[in-house]
Amino acid sequence: xxTSLNASDPREDPLRLDRQLCFxxxxxxxxxxxxxxxxxxxxxxxxxxxxxxxxxxxxxxxSVGAIGKRLHLDTGTLTPLLKRMETLGHxxxxxxxxxxxxxxxxxxxxxxxxxxxxxxxxxxxxxGQDLEELDALRRTLASVxxxxxxxxxxx
Amino acid sequence: xxTSLNASDPREDPLRLDRQLCFxxxxxxxxxxxxxxxxxxxxxxxxxxxxxxxxxxxxxxxSVGAIGKRLHLDTGTLTPLLKRMETLGHxxxxxxxxxxxxxxxxxxxxxxxxxxxxxxxxxxxxxGQDLEELDALRRTLASVxxxxxxxxxxx
DNA sequence: GACAATTAAATTGCACGCAATATAAATGCA
DNA sequence: TGCATTTATATTGCGTGCAATTTAATTGTC
Numbered sequence: 001x002x003t004s005l006n007a008s009d010p011r012e013d014p015l016r017l018d019r020q021l022c023f024x025x026x027x028x029x030x031x032x033x034x035x036x037x038x039x040x041x042x043x044x045x046x047x048x049x050x051x052x053x054x055x056x057x058x059x060x061x062x063s064v065g066a067i068g069k070r071l072h073l074d075t076g077t078l079t080p081l082l083k084r085m086e087t088l089g090h091x092x093x094x095x096x097x098x099x100x101x102x103x104x105x106x107x108x109x110x111x112x113x114x115x116x117x118x119x120x121x122x123x124x125x126x127x128g129q130d131l132e133e134l135d136a137l138r139r140t141l142a143s144v145x146x147x148x149x150x151x152x153x154x155x
Numbered sequence: 156x157x158t159s160l161n162a163s164d165p166r167e168d169p170l171r172l173d174r175q176l177c178f179x180x181x182x183x184x185x186x187x188x189x190x191x192x193x194x195x196x197x198x199x200x201x202x203x204x205x206x207x208x209x210x211x212x213x214x215x216x217x218s219v220g221a222i223g224k225r226l227h228l229d230t231g232t233l234t235p236l237l238k239r240m241e242t243l244g245h246x247x248x249x250x251x252x253x254x255x256x257x258x259x260x261x262x263x264x265x266x267x268x269x270x271x272x273x274x275x276x277x278x279x280x281x282x283g284q285d286l287e288e289l290d291a292l293r294r295t296l297a298s299v300x301x302x303x304x305x306x307x308x309x310x
Numbered sequence: 311g312a313c314a315a316t317t318a319a320a321t322t323g324c325a326c327g328c329a330a331t332a333t334a335a336a337t338g339c340a
Numbered sequence: 341t342g343c344a345t346t347t348a349t350a351t352t353g354c355g356t357g358c359a360a361t362t363t364a365a366t367t368g369t370c
Binding site (some may be wrong): 014015016017018019020021022023024025026027028029030031032033035036047051054055057058070071072073115118119121122123125126134135137138140141142144145148149151 | 165168169173174177178181183184186187188190191202206212227270278289290292293296297299300303304306
Binding site for chain 2 (some may be wrong): 355356357358359360364365366
């Protein structure tokens with residue numbers, strides 16, 4: 001008695017939405033962004049802007065390119081995003097004197113101060129979750145992302 | 156000799172980018188979209204449009220709301236997206252006679268025919284990967300998405 | 311049957327993402 | 341030095357995502 005399914009079984013259909021790993025990433029990413037939005041709105045940040053702040057809080061004064069490399073974003077996304085953040089007063093953009101091609105992005109005093117408020121964010125977003133489990137998942141996904149960077153499909 | 160880390164250790168910083176599970180989802184989702192783009196371009200589809208096709212290939216003639224529920228997208232995203240797909244000739248949008256509030260989305264002949272070409276896509280994207288492993292990850296992420304739908308942070 | 315409440319889409323406005331192209335500065339090399 | 345190549349950022353154009361609002365049809369209630 002075989003337990004495998006024949007070709008006409010819809011569960012075998014390779015195009016079923018539920019079978020696509022890519023869709024789980026897509027759905028999760030969108031849903032996560034929606035959950036962060038109201039929390040970050042209190043800091044006057046969108047989710048991608050929050051990521052930029054995380055990068056700058058680690059090391060201030062990085063170039064646009066360095067930030068983009070970290071977040072896997074190009075200048076087409078970052079330049080206007082950073083300009084909006086500059087208008088909001090979180091940071092300043094200035095040409096590097098050493099190499100005029102570069103633009104260094106530096107936090108303002110209020111941008112630095114915002115870090116204190118942001119310290120609550122991870123706690124709020126993971127409240128009630130099993131932290132060990134989340135960390136295991138994070139490590140798994142980190143290796144997936146690493147493979148994706150190399151151009152491997154993986155989804 | 157203690158192995159735990161003190162508060163000043165940067166690895167303990169809750170705001171480190173590398174520690175954010177949310178970022179792994181964000182990065183993976185963006186990178187996946189970028190990998191699919193050239194493959195789907197041959198079918199004249201963007202990645203979100205491909206997802207709509209997956210939904211319609213499963214069941215044709217669904218309402219905008221039903222498609223949105225499946226993909227976790229609202230009409231603000233779907234209406235213009237579906238209009239573009241209609242222009243491209245993949246589908247048609249028509250008011251439901253039974254309930255004039257609804258718009259039914261139906262595949263055209265070419266939209267249905269496109270399914271044959273799309274059959275290669277999952278294979279192309281997962282080539283060289285351990286399918287068992289990908290499926291295990293898919294199931295894990297499906298449960299994460301399920302929790303996120305309920306509003307639980309989880310990231 | 312009137313009419314408030316609900317439901318389904320569309321619209322508006324704004325912020326991403328990203329490919330392709332443009333611009334300008336630095337580098338390399340004959 | 342002169343000039344092609346490379347590197348860093350900006351710009352353009354298009355397609356999402358999503359909150360908030362609007363419009364129109366249906367349902368529920370008296």
